[in-house]
Amino acid sequence: MTVTSALSARAARTRRGEAVRAEVARRTRTFTELAQSVRAAGLNRRTRWFYLAVFGGLVAALAGAFTGLVLLQDSWFALLIAAALGIIFTQFAFLGHEASHRQVVTSGPANDRIGLVLANLFVGISYSWWMTKHTRHHANPNRVGKDPDIQLGTLSFRPEDAATTSGAHAWLTRRQGWLFFPLLLLAGLDLHQASFRGLFGRERVKGRALELSLLAVRFGAYLGVVFWLLPLGLAFAFLGVQMAVFGVYMGASFAPNHIGMPIVAADARLDFLDKQVLTSRNVAGGWWMTILMGGLNYQIEHHLFPSLPRPHLSAARRMVRQHCRDQDVKYTETGLTEALAIVVRHLNEVGLAAPRTFNCPTAAGMGRG
Numbered sequence: 001m002t003v004t005s006a007l008s009a010r011a012a013r014t015r016r017g018e019a020v021r022a023e024v025a026r027r028t029r030t031f032t033e034l035a036q037s038v039r040a041a042g043l044n045r046r047t048r049w050f051y052l053a054v055f056g057g058l059v060a061a062l063a064g065a066f067t068g069l070v071l072l073q074d075s076w077f078a079l080l081i082a083a084a085l086g087i088i089f090t091q092f093a094f095l096g097h098e099a100s101h102r103q104v105v106t107s108g109p110a111n112d113r114i115g116l117v118l119a120n121l122f123v124g125i126s127y128s129w130w131m132t133k134h135t136r137h138h139a140n141p142n143r144v145g146k147d148p149d150i151q152l153g154t155l156s157f158r159p160e161d162a163a164t165t166s167g168a169h170a171w172l173t174r175r176q177g178w179l180f181f182p183l184l185l186l187a188g189l190d191l192h193q194a195s196f197r198g199l200f201g202r203e204r205v206k207g208r209a210l211e212l213s214l215l216a217v218r219f220g221a222y223l224g225v226v227f228w229l230l231p232l233g234l235a236f237a238f239l240g241v242q243m244a245v246f247g248v249y250m251g252a253s254f255a256p257n258h259i260g261m262p263i264v265a266a267d268a269r270l271d272f273l274d275k276q277v278l279t280s281r282n283v284a285g286g287w288w289m290t291i292l293m294g295g296l297n298y299q300i301e302h303h304l305f306p307s308l309p310r311p312h313l314s315a316a317r318r319m320v321r322q323h324c325r326d327q328d329v330k331y332t333e334t335g336l337t338e339a340l341a342i343v344v345r346h347l348n349e350v351g352l353a354a355p356r357t358f359n360c361p362t363a364a365g366m367g368r369g
Contacts, residue, residue, distance in 0.1 A: 027271040027327065031304075034323045038305060041319070043312040050311050051104045055095060061088050062122075066225065074231050082238045086188075086245025092122040093250060094294025100131055102307040116207070120214035124222075125191055128205050129198035138306060142279040143264040150263065154183065154190075158263060159353035170354040177348030180255075187247030253292075256283055256339035257299040260346035261332065276303040277324060281342075282317070282333035289336065290314070300331065 038044065065084050072078045098104055099115035112127075119127040133148050140146035144158070156162035156173050165173045172179065195215070199208055227235045261279045264270065270278075283289055283297040290297055290310065298313035301320055308316055324331040334342070 027273055030323070030327060031271070031273045034319065035305070037319060038308070038316055041315065043305075043308055043316050045309075045312070046104070046106055047309040047311045048105060050309065051095065051098070054091075058088060058091050058095070069225070069229055073229050074234060076234065076237075078230060078234065078238055079241045082241035083245045085242045086247075087249060089123050089242075089246050090249040090253070091294065092118055093125065094253075094296070096123060096125075096127070096130075097134075098295065098310060100127070100134065101302075103309045116211070116214070120211050121218050124195070124215060124218050126195035126199050126211055126215070128207065128211060129195045132198070138303065140264070141276065141303060142258050142261060143268075143275075144266045146266070149258065155180075155347060156350050156354070157259065157347075159350050162350050162353040163355070165354050170356075173354035174351045174356075175348075176351045177344040177346070180344055180347055181248065181252075184248045184251035185244040187251045188243040189247065191247075191250070252340065253294065253296050255343050256281060256334075256336065257296060260339075260342040273304070273324075273327065273329060276300070277320075277329050277331060280332070281339060282331075283336050283339055284333050285336060287314075297336075300333075 061084070065081050065088060069078055069081045072081065095104075096115050096118035099111045099118060102108055102111045104111055104114055115131075116127045119125045119130060137147050137149045142150055144150070150157040152161040152164070154172070155176050156165065162173050176183075199205055199212055199215075205211070223239075226238055229235075230238055258279055258281065261281055264275070264279060277300055280299045280303050282300050283293060285292070285297060290313070295302065295310035295313055298317055301308065301313045301316040304320060305316060321331055323329075
């Protein structure tokens with residue numbers, strides 16, 4: 001390559017870089033205008049009475065569930081109470097999630113106190129562990145190396161990760177789409193153990209002693225009541241049903257948000273609007289879906305305006321959809337059944353990259369003399 005051609009190539013790269021920076025700056029200005037419109041419409045205004053009513057209703061439902069458990073006691077109909085508790089605990093988790101995003105009241109510390117009580121005392125999940133993980137996700141949704149929700153674990157979300165699995169993990173990965181819902185039966189248990197592992201880890205945790213105390217009170221009181229009222233076998237069945245419903249409900253509410261949406265390369269340059277909208281999926285269904293999913297059905301608006309209260313997300317959706325049309329940004333919204341089908345299909349497609357061989361250590365040892 002001659003000196004002239006090298007200089008020309010460098011100039012072309014510079015022009016492309018300047019064009020990208022100019023487009024990012026333009027998109028940023030338009031999003032700032034959208035945010036100003038949202039504020040002008042009063043959508044940032046807190047809805048304390050709404051959250052107080054939801055919390056009161058859930059406390060009443062919780063009291064009703066335990067009253068029913070006292071009345072039924074050793075009847076196997078108590079398992080219906082267990083399923084109801086799985087739903088109630090998930091609804092409390094939705095409230096804790098909203099408090100962590102400053103959606104409930106104006107004060108940040110007050111939201112944290114609310115979230116701490118809801119997460120640790122009612123749900124049994126560490127608030128600090130959740131905040132650390134979820135904050136990283138919101139900052140870089142579906143970005144390789146930065147979003148903890150797409151890191152390799154039981155499930156693989158990228159073919160590159162699926163290709164690194166081996167043995168039993170590879171067997172599971174190849175079938176992970178079809179096994180998705182059965183695996184969700186254990187998701188609740190995984191959330192609880194991950195919380196304790198985070199609190200007992202070596203990293204500094206603010207308020208560690210308080211969180212552990214709240215969790216101890218929660219599990220001590222809950223398990224104490226269950227094993228006091230129910231025969232041993234029924235008590236274990238009760239806990240199994242409650243944890244299974246909790247795991248499936250939580251997983252089916254959070255999974256449609258981003259699984260199957262574009263994965264962002266670690267070095268990709270995106271403006272805030274593209275970063276949040278292109279990686280998120282809304283779930284259609286109106287007010288009843290908002291109740292069912294705790295506002296997570298408006299995932300795009302939630303990512304663009306994390307502190308927006310749940311009752312205002314629907315109005316924000318209309319403004320965001322129009323803005324995305326004006327800016328030619330793809331806005332994804334599907335029904336819940338379609339969204340879950342996309343999740344299963346995506347996981348199966350990723351799983352195809354898993355190795356096809358399974359080496360059984362026992363069988364391998366049998367061949368040695």
